Amino acid sequence: MIANLYFGSLEVIKEEYQERVSPYSGEVVSKVALCNEDDAKKALKIAKEASKEAKKTTISQRCSWLLDVAQKLRESKEEMAKTVTDEVGKPITFARVEVDRCIETITLAAETMRTMHGETINTDAMSSGKKTISYFVREPAGVVVAITPFNFPLNLIAHKLAPALVAGNAVVLKPTPEAPLTAYKFAKLFIESKYAIKDALSVVYGDAEVGSALVTSDIPRVVSFTGSVTVGSIIAKSAGIKKVALELGGNAATYIEESADLDLAAARCAIGAFINSGQVCISLQRIYVNAKIYDEFASKMAQESKKLIVGSPYDDETFMGPLINDEACQRAMRWVESAINEGAVPMFAPKVEGRVFYPCVMTDVRDDMAIVCEEVFAPIVSLIKVDSFDEAISKINNSPYGLQFSIFTNDLNLTKRAISELDAGGVVVNDMPTLRFDIQPYGGVKLSGIGREGPRFAIEEMSEIKSVVIC
Incomplete structure (x- = not known):
């Protein structure tokens, strides 16, 4: 129940701890060590020394390390899933799915690293060149700072830790304040593994003070952050000369074209809009529907949304549990009330019980409403009527965000145009934009961030290319 600090492989008992309560029941579910700027600096110094040894280790050892953690996670799946549910209120069925995805992410990182390689260069290919032995190799970047969010408190840590460690780096992890015990238990699996590299992973907790100390330090060579645009902007401005990977906000949208399978589209859109209570950066927020099929x-x-089971996250049948805190509930209701005051119409009355915010489908929404323009991060989706594909593309792209968009259509020409014209890091055809496979490159354009996740792509982000010429 206690999430302790890790200075490398050393677990540290702090003088002060803070309680974390369940967003569903309000009961205390964990206690986390209170960390400060000095803790962050100490963790970085330990990581700097550890990175020298990590770089020397074999790929075989690092891959065995990850696979050992994956096996230990399989053995503790139910305990880890319950910890996720306790701390962030994710329905237990989806918490189990997150553990499974985490295992896959770790395994993928190990398998990917076995085949990562450089290549030879033909230096006599140009008239100014000459024949040499030339090639490039990938080397660890050094120290990686990983800062993670609450909505996927396990798998999004894996997307940073696994590629960073298997590439031969040392890592300082600062997990979300909302799920410290999840992070602690996960990190413990790495640190206590028989294949672990001594001091290669440290864990510190905290908010702005700790985060700033980690980001602004000259020690890390990579900062990998998943979270809000506001914090991401601060990191980008304050990090200095180092690699920065930012997976930020989104305002995911889809277009329902008149040739689409409407039953499929409605069923998938309901899931895409309301899974994890809308607390997903690629949660479906805007649905542009051709006017000819809008009412249908x-x-x-509405029918699909009403089918979703809302309630206790500990019930296996529950699809939607609580929002993360009271502030999130209040903010969501403000979004809805603001839209109603501007003329939008909910398909059924907005409903809140405690921190459980029921699915909300808004109609008669205009493009100038805040509920469409900004990221709501709540179980709210807006239906917007459009007359054509061209109008839909224009409206979808008219956003400062560009993470993932989608289209439902059986028209091949429109499919090809959507792939080409949608301004986003990812495009999905005939499914929700909330669809993500961990093996894919994942990230956005515009305010949605820079860099890509997915084991192969993260390893590239967390390594450096060294060019070699032998004359």
């Missing part, structure tokens, strides 16, 4: 689709969307 809206009716189907």
Whole structure:
């Protein structure tokens, strides 16, 4: 129940701890060590020394390390899933899915590293060149700072830790304040593994003070952050000359074209809008529907939304549990009330019980409403009527965000145009934009961030290329 600090492989008992309560029951579910700027600096110094040894280790050892953690996670799956549910209120069924995905992410990172390589260069290919032995190799970047969010408190740590460690780096992890015990238990699996590299992973907790100390230090060579645009902007401005990978906000949208399978579209859109209570950066927020099928689709969307089971996250049948805290609930209701005051119409009355915010489908939404323009991060989706594909593309792209978009259509030409014209890091055809496979490159354009996650792509982000010429 206690999330302690790790200075490298040394677990540290702090004088002060803070309680974390369940967003569903309000009961205390964990206690976390209170850390400060000095803790962050000490962890970085330990990581700097550890990175020298990590670089020397074999790929075989690092891969065995990850695979050992994956096996230990399989053995503790139910305990880890319950910890996720306790701390962030994720329905237990989806918490188990997150553990499974985490295992896959770790395994993928190990398998990917076995085949990562450089290549030879033909230096006599140009008239100014000459014949040499030339090639490049990938080397560890050094120290990686990983800062993670609450909505996927296990798998999004894996997306940073696994590639960073298997590439031969040392890592300082600062997990979300909302799920410290999840991070602690996960990190413990790495640190106590028989294949572990001594002091290669440290864990510190905290908010702005700790985060700033980690980001602004000259020690890390990579900062990998997943979270809000506001914090991401601060990191980008204050990090200095180092690699920065930012996976930030989104305002995911889809277009329902008149040839689409409306039953499929409505069922998938309901899941995409409301899974994890809308607390997903690629949560479906805007649905642009061709005017010819708008009413039919809206009716189907309402029916699918009402089917979703809302309630206790400990019930296996529950699809939606609570939002993360009271502030999130209040903010969500403000979004809805603001839209209603501006003329939008909910398909059924907005409903909140404690921190459980029920699915909300808004119609008669205009493009100038805040509920469409900004990221709501709540179980709220807006239906917007459009007359054509061209109008839909224009409206979807008219956003400062560009993480993932999608289209539902059986028209091949529109499919090809959507792939080409949608301004986003990812495009999905005939499914929700909330679809993500951990093996893929994942990230956005514009305010949605820079860099890509996914084991192969993260390893590239967390390594450096060294060019070699032998004359």
